[in-house]
Amino acid sequence: MVPVPLPSPLQETEDERFTKHGVRLLLKRDDLIDPTLIGNKYRKLTPNLRAAAGRPILTFGGAYSNHLRATASAGHALSVPTIGVVRGDELAARPLNPSLAHCAAHGMRLHFTDRATYRRKADPDTLARILREAHAEDAYVVPEGGSNAAAVRGCRALGEELPEDVDVAVLACGTGGTLAGLAAGLRQGQQALGIPVLKGDFLTADIRALHQAAFGGQFANWRLDPRFHFGGYARTTPELEAFARDFENRHGLPVERLYVAKMLYGLVALTAEGAFARGTTVAAVITGTPFPA
CATH class of the missing domain: 3.40.50.1100 (Rossmann fold)
Incomplete structure (x- = not known):
């Protein structure tokens, strides 16, 4: 609930x-x-969590995204699987910074994508490819920033x-x-x-x-x-x-x-x-x- x-x-x-x-x-x-979902993240995410109706949540953000952190926290608290599509190269992001480490520790599966693909994420074909590569075709998609x-x-x-x-x-x-x-x-x-x-x-x-x-x-x-x-x-x-x-x-x-x-x-x-x-x-x-x- x-x-x-x-x-x-x-x-x-x-x-x-x-x-x-x-x-x-x-x-x-x-x-x-x-205490878990701070401020406007609570107001923005809870309607989307209801709309997801138990499906995994996939969303987008940069390496220091508060939105990714909040989504991971919400998913962990409500036992909803989350996938974070992160802008940038995975090797460059290792070791994970505190924001992404928080996401991983709260059960979010991180999927890194190059910046050119990330810029085109609203394009239906590009989004479909991201979903396939992230093995998340059944996910409920929340845009960057929620x-x-x-x-x-x-x-x-x-x-x-x-x-x-x-x-x-x-x-x-x-x-x-x-x-x-x-x-x-x-x-x-x-x-x-x-x-x-x-x-x-x-x-x-x-x-x-x-x-x-x-x-x-x-x-x-x-x-x-x-x-x-x-x-x-x-x-x-x-x-x-x-x-x-x-x-x-x-x-x-x-x-x-x-x-x-x-x-x-x-x-x-x-x-x-x-x-x-x-x-x-x-x-x-x-x-x-x-x-x-």
């Missing part, structure tokens, strides 16, 4: 970088939603859980599925802001496509600010690291570096720029917590 996630807590947070601009900061603690129509509908509750006095909900974006669901669940007048952690301008089109697939229409209550990716996915800088440590010290909150730190940094910068009018209530969605090494 795949459980339905309970609403995550909302935490009032005093931080002078916001209060001096008249902005009220709340933290939507999705990192506390479940973002499909089922996942987006699962993330709609994230917006619905926010109280009426929240004006803007902010979160980090990888594949856009969580933002798409969040926007769909907001009340009239509320806005969603996504901070992409990857470089490139593909995400707007992807989110629109996810809205169309999940709900048959579009939403106009969201936007992206692409300035805070710090070099792209899995990239950090000393400046970002110092910011994350400082936020942890101020608030006693473990800050995940690849997504959450970039979102919080962007939120502080936007507030300093005057992007939010005085009296605005902002809810920052903490989508995950650092994985142990």
Whole structure:
């Protein structure tokens, strides 16, 4: 039985970088939603686990993918077989890094594929070949990052859980599925802001496509600010690291570096720029917590 996630807590947070601009900061603690499936991974994966109906789950990710780790953890907890298609050369990935070692330790069968094939994974013929080579023709396929129509509908509750006095909900974006669901669940007048952690301008089109697939229409209550990716996915800088440590010290909150730190940094910068009018209530969605090494 795949459980339905309970609403995550909302935490009032005093931080002078916001209060001096008249902005009220709340933290939507999705990192506390479940000890095994953290935050948005829970919301995105549980609808897909239900749809799989006991079939093996096959999904995709890079060597440091949080999505692969979460899928492996979910499969282990629910006794569902999982296969992770990993971008890159297997020999180069040995010995396994902590992310892939976690996947293997939690029962995920790893299948490595070259980068050219990985880029074409959405092509039906290429996908069929990957499934054959992975001996997973009967698998239920979940896309990279877990973002499909089922996942987006699962993330709609994230917006619905926010109280009426929240004006803007902010979160980090990888594949856009969580933002798409969040926007769909907001009340009239509320806005969603996504901070992409990857470089490139593909995400707007992807989110629109996810809205169309999940709900048959579009939403106009969201936007992206692409300035805070710090070099792209899995990239950090000393400046970002110092910011994350400082936020942890101020608030006693473990800050995940690849997504959450970039979102919080962007939120502080936007507030300093005057992007939010005085009296605005902002809810920052903490989508995950650092994985142990």
